[in-house]
Structure formats: C-alpha cells, structure tokens
Amino acid sequence: MAITAQLVKELREKTGAGMMDCKKALVETDGNLEAAIDFLREKGLAAAGKKADRIAAEGTTFVLEQGNEAIILEVNAETDFVAKNDKFQVLVASLAEQLLAAKPESVEVALELEKDGVKIADQISTAIATIGEKITLRRFEIKTKTDGDAFGAYLHMGGKIGVLVQLNGTTDAAAAKDVAMHIAAINPTYVSRDEVSAEEVERERKVLTEQALNEGKPENIVAKMVEGRLGKYFEDVCLLDQTFVKNSDQKVRDFVKSTGGNVTGFIRYAVGEGIEKREDNFAEEVMSQLKGN
Template sequence: MAKVTAQLVKQLRDMTGVGMMDAKKALVAVDGDMDAAVDHLRETGGAKAAKKADRIAAEGLAGVYVNGNIGSITEINSETDFVSKNVQFQKLVKDVTEAVAAGNPETVEDVKALKAGDGTVATELLAAVTKIGEKIELRRFSRVEKTDADAFGAYIHMGGRIAVLVVLEGTNDEEAARDVAMHIAASNPKYVSSDQVSQEEIDHETKVLTEQALNEGKPANIVEKMITGRMNKYLAEISLVDQPFVKDPDQTVGKYIESKGAVIKSFVRFEVGEGIEKREENFAEEVMNQVKK
C-alpha cells in the first residue's frame, strides 16, 4: 500500500478544492494514485449531486461572450445567491459561455460534452458541485452568429443577474448595439416587433381584455374601441421597437435604430431564475434541523 503523504493530500486539495479529510480518504481508497483519486472524488461528487437533485436551483449567474462574429449567452444556476460571489463559480460561467461560442451545440447535453477548463463542461460542473456543495446546473444557452456588416451588443446587468446579447443588422456601431442591449435589460421586451406575436397570444389577450371591459360595465359599442386601444398598448409594451428608448424616451427604440441606418435582427435576454418557482425557506428552522442531526 502506497504511503499517503501530506504533500499528496495538499496536491489533491489544490487540484479539486475539496477538504483535507476528503482528499486523504480519496487517496487511501485508491492506494495513492493521484489520477484515480481525482476520478474517485468526481464519482463521490456525483453521488452528492444526485442527493441534491430535488433541490431548487434558482440563483446563479448569466454570462455573455463575444468573439468576432460569434456570440454566446448562458445561465448557470445555484441554490443560493452567495455562490454568485464565488470565484470558482464565476470562472465556471465564463468557461462554459466561451465553450458554447467555440463549439456549435444544439442541446444542453451537447454543451456538457464540450471542452472546458481541465476537462469538459460536465466535469467542471461536477467539480463545482463537489467544492461548493450546492446543486449547480446549466439551465440554458444560446449561440448567435453575425456577419461583418452587423454589430453585437453585449451587456451584463447587476454583475450577472441579467445578460443580453443583441444583433443589429446593417451597422458596425457597437455602441448603439450596447445601448439597445442595456434597454432590453431594463425593459424586458418579449419580441423584436409586434408581427412576431402569435395569433394564439393575441386571441388570449383579446379575451382577457374583453372580460375586463365587460366587467367594468362599459356599453357594447364602447367595448370594441377599448379593446383595440388596450391591445395596441399591450403590443407596444412587449415589442422592442415600439418601446420608448430608455436613454431618450421621446423616441422609440425602432426610431433610434432607424437613425443609425440599421434594424434589430434578434436578441436574447436571460434573467437568472426567471420562470423557476422558488421555494420559501425558513433559515432558522433549517439550521436547527441540522443541529439536531
């Protein structure tokens, strides 16, 4: 049996970030083989991750990256917002976002197979779970390409709480593109323009607006005009080009972009945790339960 020295333990700790006793146990289990010890920790880390599978990961960071004519945007979730301040987690988000740009993945599983850090995205995620001790998962991503005649606008808000990637077609004005990205972060449009809104969504909103007008006791001949006005207002609120530009509310985003000789081709906006039902936790109760164990 190989001797497990303090130097070996330290080396394994530096490589994996686990505690001293976990590093020593792993080395003992594999008779001092460093590579096998790393695999052993990843395997046990996987076991820990499986135990965390029922937890809700609704915090974390969104990342955005641009390299030439390729841009990428990701959201990686954790259980608590404290993790977003963790240097390893921040690097993980950066590495995964860059890996998405370098590869051409179609699914989350494709992303996990990409090279990142010292291994793949999957092993880097697992290593983060092992060290940080929380459920950590890649929730979503997007990879966008443009031409030399277009401009990317990339913007990170609140240190990674919101990330935006927009493409302006027909201009190289990156400053204008970034201004639009900042607007998108603040105003949260759903579509570039109202013609992208599905008939199903229009029908649903019309039904809601009709019920509202009737419940207000308005005469039937007034209801139709009210619905038309309110629908136009609704479409303007969710359509990027019709929103008042945050840097100059006297003009719409569409008019601002038109003045630059450009059009908005597409945008992606990720806000961490949006759409995830967060579980309310009683922190004091949780601590007491841990003490009793």
C-alpha cells in the same frame, strides 16, 4: 377536474391574484390554467400581459463575444455568495469559451464536450467538490453575425440579468448595447408586432373586450376602446413599440432606425426565472384554505 393546491399555487404565482380568487377561477374553468388566467384578467384580478414567474435560483448570466460569434449562458449555484466566488466566475467564463468553440445544440450535448480530456460535466463536478454547492449549466444560446452587423451585450447587477441583442445593417456596437440595456430594463417578449401570433392577438382582444364590458362601458364604444388598449398591449410586449429608456421622446424603432440598422433578435436571461424555490408551509397553507371552502 379536481382543483389541487399545486394548481392554485401555480395560478397565484402567474397572476398575483388572491388565493381564493385563483381557486374560484379554476373551478369556473374546470382546471384549465390558461383559461383561468383569462378569467382573472377579465375580472380585473390579474395583471395583464406577462406571467410573473418567480426568480429563485442563484447564479449568473454571462456573454462572450468573439468576432462574428457570441454566446449568452446561465449557470446556477445555490447561493449568491458562491455566484460571486472567483472560482465560480472562472468556471463560467471557461464554459462560455468551450461552448462557443464547439457550438453544441443542447445542454445535454454540451455536458459531453471535453477539454484536455475532461468532460464539461466532470469540470462542473470538480467545481462542486471544490466550492461546496450544487452548480448547473442551465441554458445557452449562440448567435452569428456578419462584419456589417453589431452585437449588443449587457449584464445587469453583475449578471443577474443578461442580454444579447443583434442589429443587422449597422456596426454601431454602442447603439446595440443601448438597446440591450433597454431590453434588460423593460423585458419585452417580442421584437415587433409581426412576431405576435394571430391567436394571441385574438385572445388578447377577447380578454380586453370582456374587461371593458365588465367595467360597464357602453357596447357601442367597446370595440374602439379595445383597439386602443390593444395598442398599449403591443407597447408592453413588443420591443420596437416601446418608449426608449434613454429618451422618453423616442420609440425604440426610431432609435434603431437612426443607426441605419434593424433588430433581428434578442435573448434576455434573468437568473433563476421559472425555477421555483421551496417555500416552507406554503402548500399546507393552500390546502387548509381549500379544505375550509
């Protein structure tokens, strides 16, 4: 398979590894991106766990709670200046109210919703004409609870990161907000180990095994080392296994248990995550490196 500059660039962004290391990994794995990530990790050239998707687009996240319903959404703009504009903020709050009331199943359906005879798509177009920048409704999610449960909402840096978490079995909204703050800071992928697929665990075990062997560890202790490192992996990605940011002597699971509730799920949005901002001359830089090697 031909190794393109774009593929090298994508692998570099996901792993933080050097350009030529990324090229070598892709050559070794015949262009398979996921296999190349594992290859780099086995060689100790990439960060474990999460993919480092770059945050580029501006805008804001927003959370609206109304009784037993809540919505979290992300609306993007071109500059941080516009994201702080009062008219932009009013638009975001209005979109949240309309979406929570109608509960559309997708952004595409949401754009067709009407308020006073004006579609959301047209409301956004009007805002674009007034504010002077491209504005997009990127994503949203709606949650429903009972009277015996609690929502926890937290917006960090004025909405650069937004979190909505749900605790069932407790009405302690303050505790739920503390959990939301933890999620904003630590960015777990799952609630608990039960959510991690067997395939992902086995893949991680394989990577950790190769990593240990490449470090020159004796084979008779590698298995034990791998299980220990696997535990650290779960701490990195699973909310309940993590050390609580507000009390380093306590795991999140213990804090939640003390409230009498349990975490049923969470949504964490970081503005622009996964949206790539154009970088002048980067493609040319990669291409010249590829041609020269």
